[in-house]
Every structure is written in C-alpha cells, then in structure tokens.
Amino acid sequence: MASAPPPPPDDGKVAGCDLCRAKKITPWYHEDDVCWIAECDVCETPMVVWRRHGTQPPSEARAHMLARLGEVATQRVGEYWVDDHMRNIPDHFHAHARPKGGFFGYDRR
Numbered sequence: 001m002a003s004a005p006p007p008p009p010d011d012g013k014v015a016g017c018d019l020c021r022a023k024k025i026t027p028w029y030h031e032d033d034v035c036w037i038a039e040c041d042v043c044e045t046p047m048v049v050w051r052r053h054g055t056q057p058p059s060e061a062r063a064h065m066l067a068r069l070g071e072v073a074t075q076r077v078g079e080y081w082v083d084d085h086m087r088n089i090p091d092h093f094h095a096h097a098r099p100k101g102g103f104f105g106y107d108r109r
Contacts, residue, residue, distance in 0.1 A: 012052030019049050019092040029072040035065045037072050040096055042088065044105025046072045050093040055086065057093050066095065073097030077105075 013020035026039040040047040048069040079100035
C-alpha cells in the first residue's frame with residue numbers, strides 16, 4: 001500500500017504539481033485567493049482550480065469556486081454542466097464547465 005503524500009506546506013502548494021504551478025499557458029478568465037479559472041489545454045473548456053493542493057476543499061471554498069466557474073462558463077460556453085471528475089490530475093481539486101450535451105470546448109463541436 002502506497003503511503004499518503006505529505007501535506008502541503010503553508011502556501012498549500014506541492015512541488016511538481018502542474019495545477020499548483022499554475023503556469024499561464026492558456027487564456028485565464030478569473031483569479032483570486034481561492035481559485036483560478038483558465039481554459040483547459042486538453043479539452044478547451046473553462047476549468048476552475050483550487051489554489052491549495054488536495055481533493056476536498058471546504059464547502060465554502062467549493063461553493064465559491066463553482067459560482068465563479070458558472071459566471072465564466074455562462075459567458076464562454078452558454079449552457080453547461082460541471083464535470084468534477086479529476087481524470088488526469090486526480091490529487092488536486094479542479095472542475096470543468098462542459099457545454100450542454102458535450103464534453104470538449106466550443107472549437108471541437
């Protein structure tokens with residue numbers, strides 16, 4: 001059985017995590033002390049990312065993130081659904097706003 005990773009340092013970031021690194025490689029739509037929202041480089045949909053490393057943000061932080069994602073998604077995607085299944089990076093909370101009836105962003109319809 002693999003041991004659990006060490007807890008994040010006080011800044012909430014873990015070395016080597018792409019989401020903690022938060023490189024601006026695609027357009028960014030929002031950022032604050034809780035989260036940032038950018039276009040996912042894989043699926044071209046708005047993606048909200050918690051600024052702290054981990055998979056279980058407190059309920060207030062989660063609600064804040066999903067509200068900000070909704071604001072961006074309504075402008076960028078229109079009708080959308082929230083996909084919070086963390087496929088490629090399963091140890092850092094993030095969620096995508098996917099177009100209604102779809103999976104990939106507007107450029108791949």
